[in-house]
Structures are given as C-alpha cells and as structure tokens.
Amino acid sequence: MTSDLAVLTEDLTKFYGDHRGLEGLNLEVGAGEVMGFLGPNGAGKTTTIRLLLDFLRPTQGRATVLGLDPRRDKAALHRQIGYLPGELAFPGRDTAADLLRFFGDARGGVAWSRVTELAGRLEVDLSRPVRAMSKGNKQKVGLIQAFMHQPALLILDEPTSGLDPLMQQEFLGMVRDARSAGQTVFMSSHVLAEVQQVADRVAIVRAGRLAAVERVESLGRRAVRAVEIHFHDPVDPRAFSALPGVSDVVVSGPVLRCTVDGRLDALIKAAARHEVVDLLSAEPDLEETFLSFYYHSEGADDASRARP
Amino acid sequence: MLPALVRKTWRDDRRALLGWTVGLAAFTGIYTSFYPQFQGAAQLKQDALPKGMLDFLGIADMLSPTGYLQATIFSLIGPLLVLMGAITLTARTIARPEEDGGMELLLASPVSRLAFAGQRLAATGTAVTVIAAVPWLLLMVIVPAIGIDVALSNVAAAGAGLVALAWCFTGVAFLAGAATGRRTTVLAVTGALAVATYMANAIGGMVDGWHWLRWLSPFHYFIGTDPLNTGWHPAALLTLVAVGAVTTLAGLILFDRRDIGV
Incomplete structure (x- = not known):
C-alpha cells in the first residue's frame, strides 16, 4: 500500500504542551511527485517536516515515510532523505567543501563531481568557511547537501529563502531534474508562485490543520492577483466593477486598482478600449488572499486559537 | 574507518581540545618543574595558612613530596581545570548544537538516535580523556626527571583517578545535555554539582560527625583514598566510572525519547 507513497501521514498531531503545532494531518505524497506545502508562518509546516524526520514525536497519529517508520527505521x-532545514545553521567552522565532505561521508560516500556540479550550477565558492558566507550562499550550501546524494525523497523547508530570483530559477530547475530522475520532493513555502512553477500538487495548512490539497492546475485559475492599470485619461469604475472575477475596484483619476480572481482576460479586453500607459499585476500574497479564500467559509477563528 | 560523525566532532572540537591540553600541560609542568625552588615558599605558605584552610583546600602538608604534588596538582586547581574542560566539551555533544541549530543537519545523519548520541559522546569522551590524562602523562616524566620522591605507581594511581573523576562528571554533563538540550543547564547543573560535592568532601573530612558526607562526593573516591601515598584503589575508581556509565546510559535513554530542538 505504501510502496507508491513517499509520505503518508494519518491523523498526525503534535501539541507542545497546550500549544497546538499540528492537528489531525492526513496527507499522502506519491512517489515521484513534487508537492508544495504551503501556509503562513506558524501554520505547522516545519512541525510536520520535523515529525517526518523523527526530530519530533507525534502526540497522536503516525507518519510513514518511504514505507518506513521514522523512528524505528531512522x-x-x-540515508534516502535529503533535508534542508528552514532555520539553516551549520555545525563547526569548516569550509563549505569540508562540510560537504562530511555530509557525503556520513551518507556512505558521494561522488565529489556531483558536489562540484551542483556548486557550479548554484555559483557558490566552496573554499570559503560556511560561517563567513552570506545568507544566500549558506542556503546554496544547504541545497547542495540536500541534493548531493540523490536521495529518494527531498524534504525542503523554505528552500528559496535568501536566494536571488536567478538562483530561485536555478533551484526550480534542480527540482524539475529531481522529478525527472524519479525523486520525490516535499517542499514548504509561503510563496505560492515558486511552488506553482514546479509542484504537481499543493497542500495548504493553516493554524495547524490541513486546509486543502489541490492540483496545481486548479490553483492557477483560483489565484487572486492585485492588478493596477494606469490609463492616459480618467476612467469610469462602473465599466470594470461588473466584469467577471473583478472586485475591489478603486479608481483614482487615471489609475485603476482591483483584484482579479482567475483569468485576466475580461479585464484586459475592457482596458484595451482605453489608452493604457502601464499595467502591473502582482502575485497574490498568499497569507492575505489565497489562504483567506479557503478560510472565509470555515473556521475563521482557528487562527486565534492556534497561538494562545 | 571511524564514523564520519566522530571525526566531525573531533574536528569541531579541536581548538578547545588543544587549548585545554596546552593549558593543563603548562599548569602541570610549571608547578612541578619548580618543585625545588618552591620548597621555601611552600614552607611559608604552610605557616601562613591556618590548619582549617589547608584541610579545606585538601592540602595535608606541602613539605613532603606527596604533599607537594597533592597540594599543587591534585587537590584543587588540577581537578578544577580538568572538570571545566570536560564539562564545556560535553556541553557541545548535544546541548550546544541543539541551541545554535546545527543539530538539524547533524541529526539528519543516517544513524539511529542512540548511535548519534553514542558517537557524539564517544568522540567527546576521547577528548576529555586526553585532557584529563595530561597531568598523569606529564608527571610520569617530570617526577623521575626532577627527582620528586613519589612512587610512579602512586602517581599513576592519582593520575588515573583524575581521569575517572573526569569521566564521572562527563557522564553527569552528558545526562543534563541529553535530557534538556540546554547548554546553560549543563554548565549550571554539572558545575553546581562539582562545587557542592567538592565542599561535601572537604567538610566531611574536617567536621566531626559529618564524615559520612564524604561518601557522597566523587572527590572522595578520587583523592580521599590518598593515592599518592597508598597507591591504587580500584573500587573507588570503579565507583567513579560506574557513576559516569549510569548517567551516560540515562542520558542515552532520555535523548532517544524526547523531541529535539523544540
């Protein structure tokens, strides 16, 4: 049953004293799948990941990872997991190269060419001490150690934090390659856009509970974005507020601001009747718009109970 | 080949290990090498300090060769330095990486929790043993070289006692760190215990009716048997080793059961 599942959690629950970290998580990640794990800070993403790694022990329920028990078969x-911690801190004062040699040895040996290839790809100089590195470069070293032994399952906690946009793209490329190689990727994030680019499915947690699991294709249609259009002349808001999926229309002189749920088509066609100077379309802020979509209907008071 | 985690632990601890080794070697070497010149000063010290103070400091007499070695190396400063080294190094096995976050990547090594803690402690235990054995090894050379009139077998017994004492407190420090993951707890608990048991041994030796108190103190099993004069006391040394072993075992069990990095 578990052979085709990389991760299976059943009623996985973790309380820290009275404080709820995670409650009743039922999640399946298929082998070979890239799953994004989304949610605002404090939602339980890191708690879930640390339960899967047996750093934490569940209060209730259980997890099965690669068909194994995280505690008994640690x-x-x-050996088959590549883990990138969310709060990255490296032990010791080693150079990146020495540190990666240690990780390689600890996992039973890793071809050094594999390390240099990843280092080249992420453009990081391994001869420097990790402690002296910038946050971005530390993150790259963290990514290298997670990917270097080509593990069956990559568990990445906020993998792109600290990376510049170019390197974020490179990282997403690494994830795609991992999927092509049959590896499973379970990555947490609070940025919808980056997950959307590579993930097959997205699980959304909020306030310690699983809010939804969606295929990425269906997410794209739901994504709410903030759009700002600068016209040459003042426009009439009524021409826009009636459009399908468009809401919160505010017009101040020639500038129109609104939020669009789903496709932009109707708005663009309406705007095209005027002279357009500029158009800005911002990625939705996950915490404010996307998650609120799931929580307007159910249990909005959950958030207040989560952190007493 | 040794496990990667053991080698990594040694590499991360090498500065501390080197520092403590050099410090203890300097301390041992300087004090004992000037034995002939210190004789006059020792007489003065002996006369200047009241008997009660000498007893409290564990100094029987500073004039005999054994008394001199005991007063300088084995009574207070030697154990103090060794234990400080042992406790701070042991705080690095679990508590420090757990607090600074380095634990996440260390613990992701493909070994069981027990093996992880065991390998960390094995590496640190070796380092502690090296530090604690410095006075022993140096004295085996210095004592005959400058003609301090103490049987080498007795020097070895006292030196081994210092190692056993270090193991005892290493076990306690490991237990505190494995159970709580907090560095300050390790330092505070183990340090306070070392001071309290040192006092217990000193007071137990001085005050009538409080003799029994000494039996609770590791320092009694280390130096209360007067190894420089009477040689080896295997039962006393084994008692220290046993305390170290039991606390280590308890630490391993507790570490295997708890949440890490909460």
Missing part, C-alpha cells in the same frame, strides 16, 4: 530512512 538510520535507513535518513
């Missing part, structure tokens, strides 16, 4: 399991 040694065998961790």
Whole structure:
C-alpha cells in the first residue's frame, strides 16, 4: 500500500504542551511527485517536516515515510532523505567543501563531481568557511547537501529563502531534474508562485490543520492577483466593477486598482478600449488572499486559537 | 574507518581540545618543574595558612613530596581545570548544537538516535580523556626527571583517578545535555554539582560527625583514598566510572525519547 507513497501521514498531531503545532494531518505524497506545502508562518509546516524526520514525536497519529517508520527505521530512512532545514545553521567552522565532505561521508560516500556540479550550477565558492558566507550562499550550501546524494525523497523547508530570483530559477530547475530522475520532493513555502512553477500538487495548512490539497492546475485559475492599470485619461469604475472575477475596484483619476480572481482576460479586453500607459499585476500574497479564500467559509477563528 | 560523525566532532572540537591540553600541560609542568625552588615558599605558605584552610583546600602538608604534588596538582586547581574542560566539551555533544541549530543537519545523519548520541559522546569522551590524562602523562616524566620522591605507581594511581573523576562528571554533563538540550543547564547543573560535592568532601573530612558526607562526593573516591601515598584503589575508581556509565546510559535513554530542538 505504501510502496507508491513517499509520505503518508494519518491523523498526525503534535501539541507542545497546550500549544497546538499540528492537528489531525492526513496527507499522502506519491512517489515521484513534487508537492508544495504551503501556509503562513506558524501554520505547522516545519512541525510536520520535523515529525517526518523523527526530530519530533507525534502526540497522536503516525507518519510513514518511504514505507518506513521514522523512528524505528531512522538510520535507513535518513540515508534516502535529503533535508534542508528552514532555520539553516551549520555545525563547526569548516569550509563549505569540508562540510560537504562530511555530509557525503556520513551518507556512505558521494561522488565529489556531483558536489562540484551542483556548486557550479548554484555559483557558490566552496573554499570559503560556511560561517563567513552570506545568507544566500549558506542556503546554496544547504541545497547542495540536500541534493548531493540523490536521495529518494527531498524534504525542503523554505528552500528559496535568501536566494536571488536567478538562483530561485536555478533551484526550480534542480527540482524539475529531481522529478525527472524519479525523486520525490516535499517542499514548504509561503510563496505560492515558486511552488506553482514546479509542484504537481499543493497542500495548504493553516493554524495547524490541513486546509486543502489541490492540483496545481486548479490553483492557477483560483489565484487572486492585485492588478493596477494606469490609463492616459480618467476612467469610469462602473465599466470594470461588473466584469467577471473583478472586485475591489478603486479608481483614482487615471489609475485603476482591483483584484482579479482567475483569468485576466475580461479585464484586459475592457482596458484595451482605453489608452493604457502601464499595467502591473502582482502575485497574490498568499497569507492575505489565497489562504483567506479557503478560510472565509470555515473556521475563521482557528487562527486565534492556534497561538494562545 | 571511524564514523564520519566522530571525526566531525573531533574536528569541531579541536581548538578547545588543544587549548585545554596546552593549558593543563603548562599548569602541570610549571608547578612541578619548580618543585625545588618552591620548597621555601611552600614552607611559608604552610605557616601562613591556618590548619582549617589547608584541610579545606585538601592540602595535608606541602613539605613532603606527596604533599607537594597533592597540594599543587591534585587537590584543587588540577581537578578544577580538568572538570571545566570536560564539562564545556560535553556541553557541545548535544546541548550546544541543539541551541545554535546545527543539530538539524547533524541529526539528519543516517544513524539511529542512540548511535548519534553514542558517537557524539564517544568522540567527546576521547577528548576529555586526553585532557584529563595530561597531568598523569606529564608527571610520569617530570617526577623521575626532577627527582620528586613519589612512587610512579602512586602517581599513576592519582593520575588515573583524575581521569575517572573526569569521566564521572562527563557522564553527569552528558545526562543534563541529553535530557534538556540546554547548554546553560549543563554548565549550571554539572558545575553546581562539582562545587557542592567538592565542599561535601572537604567538610566531611574536617567536621566531626559529618564524615559520612564524604561518601557522597566523587572527590572522595578520587583523592580521599590518598593515592599518592597508598597507591591504587580500584573500587573507588570503579565507583567513579560506574557513576559516569549510569548517567551516560540515562542520558542515552532520555535523548532517544524526547523531541529535539523544540
């Protein structure tokens, strides 16, 4: 049953004293799948990941990873996992190269060419001490150690934090390559856009509970974005507020601001009747718009209970 | 080949290990090498300090060769330095990486929790043993070289006692770190215990009716048997080793059961 599942959690629950970290998580990640794990800060993403790695023990429920028990089979399991912590801190004062040699040795040997290839790809100089590196470069070293032994399952907690946009793209390329190689990727994020680019499915947690699991294709249609259009002349808001999917229309002189749920087509066609100077379309802020979509209807008071 | 985690632990601890080794070597070497010149000063010290103070400091007499070695190396400063080194190094096995976050990547090594803690402690235990053995090894050379009139077998017994004492407190420090993951807890608990048991041994030796108190103190099993004069006391040394072993075992069990990095 579990052979085709990389991760299976059943009623996985973690309380820290009275404080709820995660409650009743039922999640399946298929082998070979890239799953994004989304949610605002404090939603339980890192708690979930640390439960899967057996750093935390569940209060209730259980997790099965690669068909193994995280606690009983820790040694065998961790050999097949590449883990990038969300709060990255490296032990010791080693150079990046020495540190990566340690990680390689600890996992039973990794071809050094694999490390240099990743380092080249992410453009990081391994001869420098990790402690002296910038946050972005540390993140790159963290990514290299997670990918270097080509693990069956990559568990990445906020993998793109600290990376510049170019390197974020490079990282997404690495994830695509991992999927092509049959590896499973479970990555947390609070940025919808980056997950959307590579993930097959997205799981959304909020306030310690699973809010939704969606295929990425269906997410795209739902994505709410803020659009700002600068016209040459003042426009009439009524021409826009009636359009399908368009709401919160505010017009001040020649500038129109609104939010669009789904496709932009109707808005663009309406705007095209005027002379357009500029158009800005911002990625939706996950925490404010996307998640609120899931939570307007159910349990809006959950958030207030989550952190007493 | 040794496990990668053991080698990594040594590499990360090498500065501390080197520092403590050099410090203890300097301390041992300087004090004992000037034995002939110190004789006059020792007489003065002996006369200047009241008997009660000498007893509290564990100094029987500073004039005999054994008394001199005991007063300088084995009574207070030697154990103090060794234990400080042992406790701070042991705080690095679990508590420090857990607090600074380096634990996440260390613990992701493909070994069981028990093996992880065991390998960390094995590496640190070796380092602690090296530090604690410095006075022993140096004295085996210095004592005959400058003609301090103490049987080498007795020097070895006292030196081994210092190693056993270090193991005892390493076990306690490991237990505190493995159970709580907090560096300050390790330093505070183990440090306070070292001071309290040192006092217990000193007071137990001085005050009538409080003799029993000494039996609770590791320092009694280390130096209360007077190894420089009477040689080896295997039962006392094994008692120290046993305390270290039991606390280590308890630490391993507790570490295997708890949440990490909460």
